[in-house]
Amino acid sequence: MPELPEVETMVRDLRPRVVGRRIERVSLSHDDILRGVTKPMLLKRLKGATVQSVTRRAKHAVIDLGGRRLVVQPGMTGNLIHYARPLTDAEAKYAVLRAAIDDGTELVYRDIRRIGTLLLLGERDWQDYDSALGPEPLDPTLDAARFGRIFGGSRQAVKKVLMDQRKIVGVGNIYANEALFAAGIDPSKPAHRLDAEAHARLLGEVQRILRAAIDSQGTTFRDYRTGTGEPGNFQLELAVYGREGEPCRVCGTRLAHTHDIDARITVFCHRCQR
Ligand SMILES: [Zn+2]
DSSP states (O other), rough: OHHHHHHHHHHHHHHHTTTTOOOEEEEESSSSSSESSSSSHHHHHTTTTOOOOOEEETTTHHHHHHHSSEEEETTTTTTEEEEEEEOOOOHTTEEEEEEEEETSSSSEESSSSSSEEEEEHHHHHHHHHHHTTTOOOOOOTTOHHHHHHHHHTTSSSSHHHOTTTTTTOOOHHHHHHHHHHHTTTTTTTBBGGGGHHHHHHHHHHHHHHHHHHHHHHOOOOOTOOOOTTOOOOGGGSSSSTOTTBBBTTTTTOEEEETTTTTOEEEOOOOOOOO
């Protein structure tokens, strides 16, 4: 699933290409990805709208159309892609939303499995949506003390808290595995048992890994593409995710794995993570 770095990469690619541009024509191939808005209403609101900004909140892309925001939750296989050339037949096949821009280019929401969702939110619904989400991990005002309070109040496994979007956003399974390994913290440890030093270490590793992933344009998931349709390349640098049974890069111990924490795969080193 695209996590924070992948969506950040997408919006950074799109921003210079579509902000300030007017949407001239819109089409939607399937309405099963819409939430809280009908197809006729979506098309009506998008057509003629000017893109004010393209930002990210949590793992979602937010396109401000002036008064309304189109929130794109890419799910497992969704991407927003800007095409400066006509789409090939293969590209058009999975293009769910197509918005023709006034400079002759096209903004496309592509989704092979259509697990992603599109929301169109007015100001008040946007406030509700935004306030239901936890703080951004790269927000400069998020310090170790505030980060620590998030964990201090929970008896759940630290990995579960790290991935709970109501507590802190943007960290999914891949980066949670990586950050906990880098911080030397056992993913199953009850969150309230972390001390202040562990909070600072974990926050530091979460931020370092997310920034590194953004710098290398995100991880390549099977269907992930950047905002210009290129695959990301962070997969080359993953230390634990996808490496169960292989030797730990720090101590050489065979990496263990479990599905017991949150039903997702957790890969960790018994020796390095306490
Ligand atoms: Zn190790």
